[in-house]
Amino acid sequence: MNRLNQTFYEQATVSVARQLLGKLLVRAEGGIRISGIVVEVEAYLSSDDAASHSHRGPKPRNQTMFARSGHLYVYSIHAKYCLNIVTEAAGSGAAVLIRALEPWEGTRIMAQRRSNGSPRQWTTGPARLCQALDVDRSLDGVDLCSSDQIWLERSPRITTQIPWKITTSPRIGISSAADLPLRFFIDGNRFVSGLARLHQQPRTWAFQDHVS
């Protein structure tokens, strides 16, 4: 199986964030796979990062951020949900936010859940992709290394092509630590959010497993 294991998630957060680009996020619902390729992420570091939910220590809302790496941290904001992956040693309070996916499997269901908008609107944005994959707070604290509902994997189908370039920018929508370059995305991919803002040129996309 190509599922990412705990050793992967245990690494330094920025390193996990960069390596998550190009991996496949899979949601399994009654034997059906709904999945997308990770094309945009943000790193949220441990308590010294003022923009991180872990900054003020464990609370009922954010306690799974302090769980062992490889667990899912799902929080609600503006009446929507966003999905994070816990990294580093247990208790660190560090995580990677998934901000955008390129739709891969189960696109019918995605379209349905996203009101049949254009593909570009299905999974471009952290709360949009949670809607498309039916992720809510009931998945908070799930272990991505052992769950049968959601996990990340390497897909052999997307690891053999032209290398991509990772671009870095400040994180979106935060007011503290707004200057830190902790957002990473696949340059030129159509499904990255905030396209215009970052002066990206629309381009065809190709994937390869990222090395180092």
Place this chain on the structure above:
DNA sequence: ACGGGGATCGGCT
């Protein structure tokens, strides 16, 4: 294409 404003609700002060 781009920007501004309102919706919406759980968690915290």
Place this chain on the structure above:
DNA sequence: GCCGATCCCCGTA
């Protein structure tokens, strides 16, 4: 009460 790691809709061009 207030505020957000957001999104959608409706202006303008």
